[in-house]
Amino acid sequence: MPPVALVVQKFGGTSVGNLERMRNVAERALRTQREGNKVVIIVSAMAGETNRLLGLAHEISSTPDMREMDALASTGEQVSAALVAMTIQSLGGKARSLLGHQVRVQTDGAFTKARIQSIDDSKLLQTVEDGFVAVVAGFQGVDAEGNITTLGRGGSDTTAVAIAAAIRADVCEIYTDVDGVYTTDPNICPSAKKINKISYEEMLELASLGAKVLQIRSVEVAMKYGVPVHVRSSFSDRSGTMVLDEEGLESVVVSGVAYDKGEAKVSLVGVADRPGVVAKIFGMLAEKNVSVDMIIQSQSRGGDSRTDVTFTVAKTDLPRVKDLLEESAKDVGATIDYDSEIVKVSIVGLGMRSHAGVAAKMFGMLAGEGINIQAISTSEIKISCIIASKYTELAVRTLHEGFGLDKGGSGDS
Numbered sequence: 001m002p003p004v005a006l007v008v009q010k011f012g013g014t015s016v017g018n019l020e021r022m023r024n025v026a027e028r029a030l031r032t033q034r035e036g037n038k039v040v041i042i043v044s045a046m047a048g049e050t051n052r053l054l055g056l057a058h059e060i061s062s063t064p065d066m067r068e069m070d071a072l073a074s075t076g077e078q079v080s081a082a083l084v085a086m087t088i089q090s091l092g093g094k095a096r097s098l099l100g101h102q103v104r105v106q107t108d109g110a111f112t113k114a115r116i117q118s119i120d121d122s123k124l125l126q127t128v129e130d131g132f133v134a135v136v137a138g139f140q141g142v143d144a145e146g147n148i149t150t151l152g153r154g155g156s157d158t159t160a161v162a163i164a165a166a167i168r169a170d171v172c173e174i175y176t177d178v179d180g181v182y183t184t185d186p187n188i189c190p191s192a193k194k195i196n197k198i199s200y201e202e203m204l205e206l207a208s209l210g211a212k213v214l215q216i217r218s219v220e221v222a223m224k225y226g227v228p229v230h231v232r233s234s235f236s237d238r239s240g241t242m243v244l245d246e247e248g249l250e251s252v253v254v255s256g257v258a259y260d261k262g263e264a265k266v267s268l269v270g271v272a273d274r275p276g277v278v279a280k281i282f283g284m285l286a287e288k289n290v291s292v293d294m295i296i297q298s299q300s301r302g303g304d305s306r307t308d309v310t311f312t313v314a315k316t317d318l319p320r321v322k323d324l325l326e327e328s329a330k331d332v333g334a335t336i337d338y339d340s341e342i343v344k345v346s347i348v349g350l351g352m353r354s355h356a357g358v359a360a361k362m363f364g365m366l367a368g369e370g371i372n373i374q375a376i377s378t379s380e381i382k383i384s385c386i387i388a389s390k391y392t393e394l395a396v397r398t399l400h401e402g403f404g405l406d407k408g409g410s411g412d413s
Contacts, residue, residue: 007038009175010157010174011043013046013048017047019087023087025175029088040133040136043081046079077137088133098134099136101142105119106119109147114150114152116159124163138157161227171230179233180194184258189406192406197241197242200219203219206348210344214229254347254358256349259343259395262316263342265339267337268281268325268329272334274305285313352383365398
């Protein structure tokens with residue numbers, strides 16, 4: 001960073017989980033400021049607070065009004081912002097808390113999942129120019145009608161990166177309860193290594209495939225506006241993982257192994273093989289905002305005029321999918337099978353663009369452990385396989401070791 005930098009620091013719910021941890025946040029922010037930097041803090045609600053608030057709403061109604069839900073849920077971040085600002089003041093610093101509508105984080109009107117349209121940087125920049133640490137409530141904004149909106153789960157990450165982009169910050173530091181991005185889940189694979197640098201593209205894939213360190217939308221914003229993101233631990237001063245443009249990074253073959261247990265497999269067997277049938281099925285799911293991941297279509301065992309269609313959806317959407325498909329299946333003469341005991345295991349790496357045989361190597365490793373692959377999806381830098389969930393740990397460890405990530409081989413970046 002330059003001698004005097006504009007730094008955005010985001011602290012999650014665990015980092016502000018109690019007053020002692022808020023003091024750690026305040027001390028870190030003041031230390032950064034005393035080094036000559038200008039500091040903006042983004043805070044989440046205290047750990048568990050958002051769930052508590054939403055639980056209260058659902059005690060009142062099974063289908064609470066979305067506008068009021070946002071008004072309620074946003075108070076968690078408001079409490080954190082005020083308490084952290086007070087803590088900085090108690091330590092002799094200058095701080096000012098700011099809510100979404102005061103910064104003017106302008107969003108659309110999609111309550112509970114709003115998207116940021118613009119951010120007014122003038123108040124923030126004036127606050128830090130006046131020597132204050134600006135403590136901003138994450139996760140929230142305001143729509144054109146003046147209603148409070150929230151950005152969805154993990155929205156404070158998005159707030160932080162978007163504000164960093166708006167004020168042209170030199171770095172956006174995301175503080176969590178882990179000290180960076182790892183080659184895989186250390187809870188499954190103790191030999192997992194911390195990655196020092198990773199590209200936006202790789203991080204985006206890992207986030208979409210189940211890695212929980214960064215929220216997907218925040219990575220998208222960082223990549224779009226070129227915001228350097230530093231993922232760090234709130235509980236140590238060690239350097240974490242830098243997420244940045246791929247230029248200058250070594251194009252390793254595989255950077256990480258991810259898994260996602262949140263999907264279910266749906267198989268339509270014996271679908272009438274005529275134009276428009278499959279389009280109608282997926283169109284119906286799209287109308288109900290059901291996102292479909294992997295799709296496989298193959299000739300049915302029942303005859304030339306039939307086809308089998310297999311796809312995956314989020315487990316949380318499975319009850320709705322069942323309701324939607326029952327009648328449609330009858331109309332096209334198909335039967336339906338459901339399987340929620342699956343996991344999506346994936347490898348990610350920029351080097352896949354220029355290295356042949358990566359998929360064959362992955363499939364061979366899984367086959368060597370007797371693990372059957374039920375579906376496959378690929379992109380330029382990702383290969384994903386659906387397998388039975390009972391093989392999750394075995395598959396992750398096998399791939400992690402097989403691609404040399406346990407030795408810092410392909411995983412170094």
